[in-house]
Amino acid sequence: MDSAPNPNSSRHKAAFAFIFVTVMxxxxxxxxxxPVLPHLIVDLIGGSIAKAAVWTSAFGTVYMLMQxxxxxxxxxxSDRFGRRSVILISSFGLGVDFIVMALTPVMWLLFFGRAVSGICSASFSTANAYIADIVPKEKRAAAxxxxxxxxxxxxxxGPALGGFLGHISLRLPFWVAAGLSLVNFCYGFFVLPESLPLERRTKRFEWRHANPFGALLLLRRYPQVFAFATVLFLINLAQFSLNSTYVLYTDYRYGWGPQAVGYTLGLVGLCSGLVQAVLVRQLMPKLGERRLIMLGLPLCVVGYLFFGLSSVGWMFLLGIPFLCLGGLAGPPSQALITRQVDPHEQGRLQGALSSLASLAGIFGPAVFANLFALFISDHAPAHLPGIAFVLAALLISAATMLASYAIRHLHPVQPGENPATTHGAELSPVTDIVHHEPLANDQPESFP
Structure with missing residues (x-):
């Protein structure tokens, strides 16, 4: 006879579903x-496209800087007060902020609202810490x-929906985004359990740990963590070659218009989602984290080289599967990192990783866009329109070599072992860092 269903397992599935929806x-x-923010900026400053371009760049920079x-x-x-409260406050703040941006009649308030959006969207790091709390170590890569x-x-x-709504009203997408965030807050308020019990929280909040540079120092306190964090940074930095040059590059080299760009970007996003949400989960039990990393990174290099060196559009499209399969490397890298860091510092860890990704977002677009402009100009040392993607391939090649080195020297963390004190770092002793209860008073049976 089948046993009765475990309510804790249902509670765990509801919690994971909420985190998934929050990130989405x-x-x-x-x-x-x-699609609508640049047009709204044009309206607010009086119709100047040139000034709007400058403001749009500033909006992107301030967003990533806040993150x-x-x-x-x-x-x-979240390490001090728990994950739930931080996530809920961020969701509520994001909803209110979008309402303010939907109503604002002046540029400075829209700019301020975008900065607040960057602050509230920083909850992605807390969401990752929540996953590290509730998911068993062997299933974290899939999570x-x-x-x-x-x-x-x-x-x-997002962009497709925003473009459709923007045809109705430039401010309608802000109202829809606000509604989605506030609905998410209400759902989480009634459904989301806390993942970090009181006994595993830090005793006090310290600003030296909360500032981005202090948080990055955490990465150097644990063996191999700094190396894998650098791998993730290089992956994120390379991705900004797409953000900053994709539209202009495909127009310049292949004559693609907005429709073709939209379709191909949608294909990239769809394939990336399938790889990370489905393929990682299927391959993890068969290959393991280390092989998955060393499979994904070289495929990513091939994808970027197709993008940068293809002289015709159909060859460019061949790079999309390779680039998306490169997404196999990211989740297992994150999983390996979480297993090297103590449970009570998972929030700081994810905050530091998110800061690295944001740092890539601050500098990456300017580097790739200016290289693209240089190598199609009359003063170019060589005519190479795809230089941004070639540089991205070189960055991923460096990440591959670094990951190979880190994997060879990876210290296996045993149950009951503190990874920091094993290598001489001074940390307060903690309990079992591998086999711990993911939810207070809950022991989930499976990852949904």
Missing amino acids: LDMLAFGIII FVFSPVQGTL FGAMGGAFALGFVV
């Missing part, structure tokens, strides 16, 4: 205003892959 909505809210600064703050707050799928889904749906 954060990305959806980011993407939904991409860089506040990701470790939110991570440290982080599902988070990558949520990210990709929001990226695919």
Whole structure:
């Protein structure tokens, strides 16, 4: 006779579903205003396209800068006060902020609202810490892959939905984004359990841990963590070659218009979501984290080289599967990192990783866009329109070599072992860092 269903397992599935939806909505809210924000800026400043371009660049910079600064703050707050409260406050704040941006009649308030969006969207780091709390170590790569799928889904749906709504009204996408965030807050308020019990929380909040540079120091306190964090940074930096040059590059080299760009970007997002949400989960039990990393990174190199060196559009399209399969490397890298860091510092860890990703977002677009402009100009040392993608391939090649080195020297963390003190770092002793209860008073049976 079958046993009765475990209510704790249902509670765990509901918690994971909420985190998945939170990440998707954060990305959806980011993407939904991409097609309309520049046009709204044009309206607010009086119709100057040139000035709007400058303001749009400033909006992107301030968004990533706020994420860089506040990701470790939110991570440290979640280590001290729990994940649930930080995530709920961020969701509520994002909803209110979109309402303010929907109503604002002046540029400075819209700019301020975008900065607040960057702060509230920094909850992605807390969401990752929540996953590290509730998912058993052997299933974390699949869980982080599902988070990558949520990210990709929001990226695919957001701009398309924003463009459709923007035809009705430039401010309607902001209202829809606000409604989604507030609905998410209400759902989480009644459903989301706390993942970090009181006994595993830090004793006090310290600003030296919450500032982004102090948080990055955490990465150097654990063996191999700094190396894998650098791998993730290089992956994120390379991805900004797409953000900053994809539209202009495909127009310049292949004559693609907005429709073709939209279709191909949607295909990239869809394939990336399938790889991270489905394929990672299927391959993890067969290959393991280390082989998955060393499979994904070289495939990513091939994809970027196709993008950068293809002289015709159909050859460019051949690079999309390779580039998306490169997404196999990210989730297992995150999983390996979480297993090297103590449970009570998972929030700080994820905040530091998010700050690294934001740092890539601050500098990456300027580097790739200026290289693209240089190598198609009359003063180019060589005519190479795809230089941004070639550089991205070189960055991933460096990440591959670094990951190979880190994997060879990876210290296996045993149950009951503190990874920091094993290598001489001074940390307060903690209990079993591998086999711990994911939810207070709950022991989930499986990852949904």
